[in-house]
Amino acid sequence: MKPWYETSFGNDYMLVYKHRDMEAARKEIERMITLLGLPQGAKVLDIGCGMGRHSVALSDLGFAVTGVDLSDDLLEEARRHDAYGEVEWIHGDMRELPFEDGSFDATVNLFTSFGYFARESDNVGVLRNIRRVLRPGGLCLIDFLNPNYVAEHLVPHSVREDEEEGVRIDEVRTIDGDWVKKEITITELVVKEGKDAKRQYMERVRLYELDWFREHFASSGLELIGVYGNYDGTPYREADSNRLVMIGRAI
Structure with missing residues (x-):
């Protein structure tokens, strides 16, 4: 992977x-x-x-x-x-x-x-x-x-819809040890040919x-x-x- x-x-x-x-x-x-x-x-x-x-x-x-x-x-x-x-x-x-x-x-x-x-x-x-x-x-x-600001102000979950792009963007944020992580799920509101209905990504950064x-x-x-x-x-x-x-x- x-x-x-x-x-x-x-x-x-x-x-x-x-x-x-x-x-x-x-x-x-x-x-x-x-x-x-x-x-x-x-x-x-x-x-x-x-x-x-x-x-x-x-x-x-x-x-x-x-x-x-x-x-x-x-x-x-x-x-x-x-x-x-x-x-x-x-x-x-x-x-x-x-x-x-x-x-x-x-x-x-x-x-x-x-x-x-x-x-x-x-x-x-x-x-x-x-x-x-x-x-x-x-x-x-x-x-x-x-890192201290991130820990204090972390928004655990947010969802928004982009009508222009026709997608919903779902973001889940967590702190896992010395990492801050964001799981992103993009869902097509209307499934388009050649595009997966749902796509997922991970971002993570060390809390140095x-x-x-x-x-x-x-x-x-x-x-x-x-x-x-x-x-x-x-x-x-x-x-x-x-x-x-x-x-x-x-x-």
Whole structure:
């Protein structure tokens, strides 16, 4: 059986998250990029770029952007968003980034695109790959969930109908040890030819605390220089910040 991240990031993923639009991505990027303080033209790698919303927003702000993702379906959608063909789109695994050492001035990893892997060494390996592709002094930004906020605000079950797409989306969320899991069931309201009446997916992410990142940034050659609770630079508070946004510098 394939791991969840090889099966869940397809056309149905785009349906589930279609409410996350380009305008929201631009606002998020404008806030986050201020934290990095990068000069115009800096080479930026978007790791786990998905549908490309943030990569295109970065490009529009004047950065030389490369987006890498494991999903061919999402990369195809990303190319559609990139009207002027300014972004370089690459198929690749974040554990083995297909770039030369020191290729980038900065990397970004957004929308909780971290902590996917069952093996601890694989998640640590992502950080080591980030360090490898950064030039000395280069910066990385990881936008992650705050485990405490997730535990406090988890919505166990939600259902919504998308009349335009003709589907019902049923999401069940649980915390299982040090994982947060989401089971997604998509049901066709009217069964279409060539489509299963019901399709199910799983998403799961490790509930890593800030201390875990402190330890493994350091062991990977990254200095943790900033920790924020949101995209606007609000200080991180373990008890109630809704995000864990971290900036590291390549040593």
